[in-house]
Amino acid sequence: MAKRKTTPLPAEIEPVVQPSVTGQPRTTPEVDPATQQANPIYSRFSDFDVHLFRAGKHQKLYEKFGSHVVEHNGVIGTYFAVWAPSARYVAVIGNFNGWDKGSAPMSVRWDSSGIWETFIPHIGRGETYKYFIVHEGGREVEKGDPYAHSWEVPPKTASLIWDTYHEWQDQDWMANRKAKNALNAPFSAYEMHLSSWRRDPGNPERELSYGEIADALVPYIQDMGFTHVEFMPVMQYPYAPSWGYQITGYYAPSSRFGTPQEFMQLIERLHQAGVGVILDWVPSHFPGDAHGLYEFDGSHLYEHPDPRRGYHPDWKSYIFNYGRPEVRSFLISNAMFWLDRCHVDGLRVDAVASMLYLDYSRNAGEWEPNALGGRENLEAVSLFKEINEAIYAQFPDTQVIAEESTSFPGVSRPVYVGGLGFGMKWMMGWMNDTLRYFERDPAFRKFHQDNLTFSTVYAYTENFMLPLSHDEVVYGKKSLVEKMPGDEWQRFANLRLLFSYMFTHSGTKLLFMGGEFGQTSEWKFDDSLDWHLLQHAPHKGTAACVKSLNHLYRTEPAMYERTFTADGFEWIDTADRENSIVSYARKGNDPNDTLLIVLNMTPIPRSNYRIGVPSAGSYCEIFNSDATEFYGSGVMNGTPIESEQTAWQGRPQSIQLNIPPLGAVVLKVGA
Template sequence: MMGIDETFAKRTGHPSGASGSADVAPVATRAPEAPAPETATLHPDTIAAIMAANHGDPFSVLGPHQVARGQWEVRAVLPEAKGATLHVGGKRIPFERKHPDGFFVARLPSEGRPLYELVVETWDGVERSRHDPYGFGSSLDQADIDNLREVGSNVTYRILGAQARNVDGIEGFRFAVWAPNARRVSVVGDFNTWDGRRHPMRLWQNGGVWELFIPGLKAGAHYKYEIRGADGSLLPLKADPVAFAAQKPPETASVLQGTNTPAWHDDKWMETRGAKDPRHVPISIYEVHLGSWARVAEEGNRYLTYQELGERLIPYVKEMGFTHIEMLPITEFPFDGSWGYQPVSLFAPTSRFGTPDDFAAFVDAAHAAGIGVMLDWVPGHFPLDAHGLGQFDGTHLYEHADPRQGFHQDWGTYIYNFGRTEVSSFLAANARFWLEHYHLDGLRVDAVASMLYLDYSRRQGEWIPNRYGGNENLDAIEFLRKTNEATYAHAPGTLTVAEESTSWPGVSHPTYTGGLGFGFKWNMGWMHDTLNFMSKETIHRRYHHHDLTFGLLYAFSENFILPLSHDEVVHGKGSLLGKMPGDRWQKFANLRAYYGFMWGHPGKKLLFMGCEFGQEKEWNHNQSLDWHLLDDGMHQGVKDLIRDLNHLYVGTPALHERDTEAGGFQWLVADDQDNSVIAWARKGREAGEVAVVVSNFTPVPRTGYRIGVPAAGFYREAINSDAESYGGSNVGNMGGVQAEAVESHGQPYSVALTIPPLATMIFVRQD
């Protein structure tokens, strides 16, 4: 049997090593400073401070302390105890109650620091044995704490939060939280009756991190932090900023999860995703709000679980030909109506749909089906909920104190203080966490414009200029650059995408050229202009033709994604189908023509759920999509068109290989505003890889319409949005046309086409 001193040496970091189980990380603990040879007995005021949870250094009081040569005291706070004994060396030594609320002291002879267990007799007569958290040394390292200031490091989620640990065969959880201005921090939970006296933490003065190992805790327990602020006031209980799981709202506690690696089966996917340049591969994204894609009406309109989404959503996305799923934010958030854009627990997948392991299994299933998974990520703001990050330690820790810098007027939320390195490091580590721990394939960064501009949505006098007098948020710019550098360095092959609505230069350019370092940028201008054109009555479209062509003036200035996102079908904007003019037939024809135009246009694609089958109502996050509409042939026709467009796009290099290169695009017809006809050629990397896109945005068919083409050959009519199978009038070209050696539109060859009404055709050249 191991002796007391030998066992203690292992707990306190002796080179003989700490042991651990296979599924819980072992840890070596830091040896505490050697006690003074003689320590005075506790003063009653010290005991009173401990019992009032008002003592800032609990390890100086609780646990084992040498009080005389060869004499030790063990002190414990046990409010639930009728009595207690100390179990050490096969003996039981009684505790003496020193405070009526449960402060106990036991004195014992020992030549070295004793190793012991507490045996507590509760008021109902039950005895329970447990290890004392204050008998363990620290398991943190000053170098790791220092690295909390390194933006781009993953140390935040390696050391903070509630980490499963094994100390000399004793399993439990090590809690660590950054709260530098707090007077006292305690772990509270359902394991200690939410009593802040039971588990106060130790403070690392150089770094502001509070830490405590609590032996015996199991995954699934609920916890928060009880914090006494800098001014001595007791704050509302706070969720763990680095919690890896959380309760299902409206409950707000964090949940013990640990960071055990999920059971992945996607090794091949992870090995190969970094081998391709995303700019040259097909990317067609299905944007999804997991809570309203489909619900179970017969069971109280409940959500689908992660498992059910894996069984239903993933096969649907695969069949429809999309390459990626992009989820609206699933980092735990309290208010359903925020759609996830006001998150509180950035490291926890929402429990609305299941456990963190269930979420990982969903991602694993997507990868098995060849589908990438992306997340809408929100580093731009956070909500004011009392259990969240706001005034976390009694000061404006994560947010700016001045509301001109730290408060979003539009959304009623706090703004992160990107100039505080610990905050930027926290956020950058969170980005890495989702890409590395959960194997996500990309992050779409929300509201980037609000981060870049100090005067975003503010009038004169409501914002503070930067040190040069400008409106650029220099700290946010630096944060975005470092985060993009870190994600691409540590998760190659993943995407970072900016939702950025201004003309900020170089959003998707490398940081070494002065860019922000994103992989892609949403083309908000294209979306706005083309939807404006499509909303016009067809007779008036000739006066808005520039809305179709203007985007090509800057189409290759960034790596663009063409977004038809959730933002276009909420807040009174109606559905995409509802934006289209004309009678019912024309509305569907317009929508199909627009989709064909979009899939033929340079840029990667993104479509919000429901738009693929012509959802008629505006999106409502509280209910399922209207899947019953697919019983109508017109809606089914739109869905079939999107499926065929995706498969053509993926299988045709000319339509995706050079999305971001001017050399992959050539105008054929840009100026026929009177007929609202537009045409261009798309080119692949190999000679002869050509696709021709032709759109007619009037209800008048055009016959014998000659269009120049760049090469000889047969041009197969691969897509005709007017096909009868899609709900159209079936006007077309009998499968394709042969190019003639007749010059037209500056091209050596041309084709004479029959162009259907309100339709887009895509022709693929064949030798």
């Protein structure tokens, strides 16, 4: 990159002074009286676009702002537009002009919108650039383009002129994905971090490209049976240890792995394989990097100016000003961008609770109540409603999923009934209670059975997703299998039992990468998963178990048709605390699809264990987590079990079966 010049602005480009929106002097190009536009040039903004932007209602700003290669007056070049209302001078700088601050000045629109524009001939795709901005008070900054579709590979920080043109080949998926993403369809998401899922075996320091990831990921997901992949943030982020959650380029897939088109091809290949794609989306905060959104035009433009509402103490980052209309347009448009231009099937919205509450991670005196005297961030609440309504209006065959850790009411209920409008919500209470229970020595689980049963008290108040996410396997929390008590065999049996409970419990599923084969070490953002473990029987068996659970989940309607309603779940017995055995039924629309699930939370096998059943018939075992191919001990029920007219647990019919140690059994009538 050429050295940036720091010489003063040449006198010949100093424009005339005109009153600004604030009433203070602002240097702007002279206004043409015939058109009432400053230095009339090619513009992508209509008056209506500007009106929507300033009202917080524009949903496709990526078609307007940023850099766009166009033909103007017979000349091919690039149009630039940026929002900088507190600037008195803005110019485009880059390799094309030797980073000269005076050679490519921009013109501010006459309409007081704060939008600056210019057309630069003879430059196009792949050119590096930034905006040089002089604040009204004289402060100078150099910023990347908030709407850029591509950036230099970190640690370089310039934006690149790029486009999102791609000839999509996923028409079959897009035409039929409504059924795949529906709330009454199986939804088993594999959460993964692109940088650390798999690395070059010959050079572990090298991250794979989007294409190389697709080559390995698509057949793997197909084989394992997951219905969706959820990518941790792929938007451009400068700092690798942030895992992608500190974003500077909200409209660009990370250049670490390739171009925007190569990212689209990854999505396309997953779609062609019948796999949906969910992206983590982070509207909650952004970093203070010098080239990013922070103090973009020298003022608090994107972040709230009051640090009580604009600074996040946990993440040392900055919070969007959700009450500023132009910022709302930025965020709404960004959500729509990934669904529109990149064909993703949904967004998982990060850190929703931090946005909903003004006192989140703040002590008394460190926050200010809302206009009604409460702790809710009313502007964020209204923004969520508006974004979700917009998404489901234009993309009704997608899902928006909230990572929300509190009891805020109606997160996944429609806006028209007073909810926030999300499609699903992470069930953080289930995750905490379940992991706490499974970490206990089986000898003491009988005293804590409520950790298992309490979830169904509130399970149907929201459309819940059960998450075993990346947050549970870092920062000294240990990997999932290492959380389990006992010797090696017991740890893996416990892990298979945990997965069996998760997949048979009401709700959709999310499992972080590595958990599916019993990764023993904690997740490391800068290192590959330990794929070599699959050569060992415990890990190979765990992967086979998860594969079988995914198959069971996808093929048995009782597991998903009524997953968000109470009539899809029925406890059979929770009273046998002494033996730590629980049983329940899952129900679909057809009574013949009913499944019976029995869990043994101790390492003691139980023979001829009697249990009441929902109906008379011949019960066949269709899944057993203790199967030898799963590294289990092989305590099975090999032949159909006929029900008997022996009343048990309040039911006229019952059966006797073998329950494996630390095992789960799933049975179906007449299977």
